[in-house]
Every structure is written in structure tokens, then in C-alpha cells.
Amino acid sequence: MPASETLSSRRFDGIADDFFAGEVLHRTLGPQTGSAICDVACGAGSLALSFADEYPARLVGVDADPSMLESFRKLAAERSVSVETARAATEELPFPDASFDLVVSLFVPHRFQDAARAVGEMARLLRPGGRLAVIGPQSHQDSARRHALAEWVGRLRSTGLRVLAARGGQPESRTGLPVTRWLVIGVKPLGGGAPTCR
Template identity: 40%
Template sequence: MFSQIAPRYDLLNRLLSAGVDQSWRRATVREALKHGPKRVLDLACGTGDLTLLLKKSAPEAEVVGADFALPMLELARAKAQKSGLQVRFQEADALELDFPDAYFDAITVAFGFRNFADYERALAELYRVLRPSGRLCILEFPPPPKSGLGVLYRFYFTRVLPYIGGLISGNAAAYRYLPASVERFPPPEALRGMMEKAGFRVRYRLFTGGIAALHVGEK
């Protein structure tokens, strides 16, 4: 599914979020780079937007982008080459990461964590490859809040977004999957509890009235 929508993925991200996702990504990068990490992993990197932003913000760091959809990685490599940025992109299974223990100083996952087949196992792997005192930043869409804004957002997310996404990408099922996956995702407090159970010390903040949430966990 992600391979099929790769060619229109960036366009739809900008269009469907009205560009506000860029400010969320910048906030994630600031948190991830706060302690000057030397090695950074952007997992579920997609077409590399966050990966390249990490490299631009920390040019001296080794930045690795990893994903399981090859067409996404091919687009990410092309964007890196066009930008003149030295970033390694590679295939990866979030449940069985091909990296040594305590290899990374910081890890980011932007809008990909909810797609993992086993959250607990993924958190265990992320904990394993993160060095002590390292930082994990998970940017995600929690279930829409129950406020007035949440009601409007849920209508947009379940009715308008699938229509526009399907029209532009040619894959309506992928954009019906998106709101369904968000509705099934744990609310912020529950995700915090899962991360703490995995061994992280966790705090989180909400963006845009609770539409997005950034969880920061320290090992």
C-alpha cells in the first residue's frame, strides 16, 4: 500500500495537512537533536522529509533513514542527492532492526509508529538500539479529541481526506486506512504508559488542539 502511494505521498502530505505538518516535524527535530547526537535513526522515514531535516539541522551527525517500502526509499535517496546531503537510506523491519545494541544517540519515528504490527516489540527494539541517555521521539496522530475541533477534524479525516487522497493517489483504500489506523491508535496517555513499560522516561506534548502528539522518551 505504501509503495503504491509513494509517487504522490509528499504532495498529499502538504495538501491534506495544509502544510502544518512541517511545524510538527521541526519541533520533533529540535527535541531529537537537543543533546547533540552523533548518530541518529529516522525509522519509518518514508520519502525522507524528516531524515533530511535532521541532516540539515545537524550536518556533522551520521543520519540514517530506514523504511520497509522500497519505492519510498528510492524517492528519499533522490531527494537527498538533489539536496547534496549525505544520508544513508536502507530497508528495515521495525520489529527486527539490523543495528547493534546502543548504536544510536537519538531515534525519530514520524507518523509511522501506528503502522507497526506490534507496538511492544517495536519499542523493545528501539530501546535496544538506543544508547543509555539516548532520546526517542515519536510524532503521531492520536485518536481525534472529543472537542468541537475534534468533531470537525474527524469529519474531515473520515470523509474529505479519503476522497481527496484517493482522487490524487489513485488508491482510495490507502486513504481510508489512514483514519482507521488513527482511530485504533492508543491515546497519548496510553502510549506514554507503553513507552514507560519498555523502559523509557516519557513526556509528551500535543499540537494543534490535540490533532498530533509528540512523545519524547529517554532511555
């Protein structure tokens, strides 16, 4: 395969990952009107922007790569959507505790140096009753699929979140290309007990 086709394939894969993930999340979470939403490891921001039509109170994208944040800002401007961005690693998020109603993240291994610490940081950002949703590509091997899902359930529980949903085999097909995802959603208890990892 020519190098240009390989590069094009990688670019499409990144775009497709962000685009497809929104379908499963919206189907599971429901409307987010009035919510403060943070997309961690947002890439070009397609997942975050998939919430724009639901009129969130605040829409924030975080990524360690400044070029991804620039792409996110450009895409938001093209759609006339007001967004905030922050350059940060997933393990050191630059927001106070209890800043968001919903934190979402499309899990891509190279964006997470320490997944357990990243989950702790994302949980820390949640307001009481807030939800953390992590979604990832599903392996075609049953044992790998069960392992990934169980790992993420454990990570959310270790921060004090109550797991609301843990599902594998979530199909997406909005663009006509079938993709299967796993999804884990946790909620921060209303009683407080803010998880910390600092």
C-alpha cells in the same frame, strides 16, 4: 471526486505528514549536532532530512518499502546530504544495540504491525542517554487524543525508558496548513539496562 484528485490528495497527505512533524520535534528536542540519528518508518525521508542542517554525525532512514528508501536517497542527493538506508520492518531493526543517540518515528498505523514490539526495537538502538521521539497525528476527539498519548507513554515506559515529554495539541503551521500532533519522548537511562525485544 475524480480518481486523480484522490490520488493527489493521498500523495500530499503523506508528504505533509513527514514535513510537518519536523517542526514539533525540532522545537522540543533542540539541536542534534554530532548525533547519530535513525528515522524508523522514514517514508520519503523528509523528517530525517529535517535534521541535516544540524550536522549529525550519522543520518539513517529505515523503511520496509524500497520505493520510499529510493525517494529518500534521491531527496538526500538533491540536498547534498550523506545518508544511510536500511530496508526493514519496524519490528526487526537491523542494527546492533546502542547504535544511535536519537531515534525518531512519525507514527502512521500502517507502518507499524506491532507497535509495542517496534518501540522495543527502537529503544534497543539507543545509547545510554539517547532519546526516542515518536510523533503522530492528533485526533480531534479528546478521548481518542488522551488514549493515544497514554498508550504511547506506556509503550515507552515498558521498555525501560524514562518519559521526558508527553504532549498533545502541538500545533504546526510552517506551510500555512494547520496540523495538530501528539509527541512522546523517552530517554534511555545512563546506567545501561539495554531494553531488548528479540
